[in-house]
Amino acid sequence: MLRRLLRRRGKWLFALMLVGVVTLSWWPLNHAELLTGAWSYRHAPRAMVVPVEGLATKSLVSTWHAPRSGGRRHEGADLFAKKGTPVLSAVNGQVWRIGEDSLGGHVVWVLGEGRTLYYYAHLDGFAEGLEVGDHVKRGTTLGFVGNTGNARTTPPHLHFGMYQVGWRGLRAVDPIPPLQRKATAQRAKEGATLQARRRSRA
Numbered sequence: 001m002l003r004r005l006l007r008r009r010g011k012w013l014f015a016l017m018l019v020g021v022v023t024l025s026w027w028p029l030n031h032a033e034l035l036t037g038a039w040s041y042r043h044a045p046r047a048m049v050v051p052v053e054g055l056a057t058k059s060l061v062s063t064w065h066a067p068r069s070g071g072r073r074h075e076g077a078d079l080f081a082k083k084g085t086p087v088l089s090a091v092n093g094q095v096w097r098i099g100e101d102s103l104g105g106h107v108v109w110v111l112g113e114g115r116t117l118y119y120y121a122h123l124d125g126f127a128e129g130l131e132v133g134d135h136v137k138r139g140t141t142l143g144f145v146g147n148t149g150n151a152r153t154t155p156p157h158l159h160f161g162m163y164q165v166g167w168r169g170l171r172a173v174d175p176i177p178p179l180q181r182k183a184t185a186q187r188a189k190e191g192a193t194l195q196a197r198r199r200s201r202a
């Protein structure tokens with residue numbers, strides 16, 4: 001059966017295989033890896049935290065798609081804070097990359113809830129012992145606010161980006177609206193628990 005199929009359709013099967021191999025090798029390997037990894041985080045986050053410690057949700061300002069050098073558009077949010085302020089994971093996820101690049105400086109990528117890559121850039125340094133593959137929770141310290149990369153001449157801030165992982169690649173989304181919705185809800189919940197605790201003690 002197989003032999004007959006190979007004899008009659010061998011050329012076509014070979015061509016199909018060749019196309020498959022070429023496509024797969026073209027497709028960045030880490031993208032295939034990302035897609036499988038993203039599956040465990042397919043559900044949207046129920047809550048988020050503002051990724052800079054102590055920053056109020058009210059102070060968040062969207063600069064989505066504001067023009068940047070070299071004709072680029074701003075694909076993220078800049079959260080200004082004192083150098084050294086802890087940078088927190090906004091959601092539950094897994095550390096995908098830790099590294100350095102010319103634009104972002106010290107950067108951490110977390111693959112997390114909502115099938116999304118979360119990008120933390122311009123860090124002054126990384127949290128001690130943080131490693132690729134670590135599972136992090138909403139609120140886990142990833143590093144510290146700084147101005148590395150192309151932020152050298154700006155005041156220290158966290159550049160926070162969100163990229164949805166899809167079949168055809170990454171799609172940048174404005175992090176401010178989900179943060180405002182989900183971090184405010186989270187704060188309210190925490191506030192309610194705190195009050196309940198206070199009441200039960202009183």
Ligand SMILES: [Zn+2]
Pocket residue numbers: 074076077078158159160
């Ligand atoms: Zn930025």
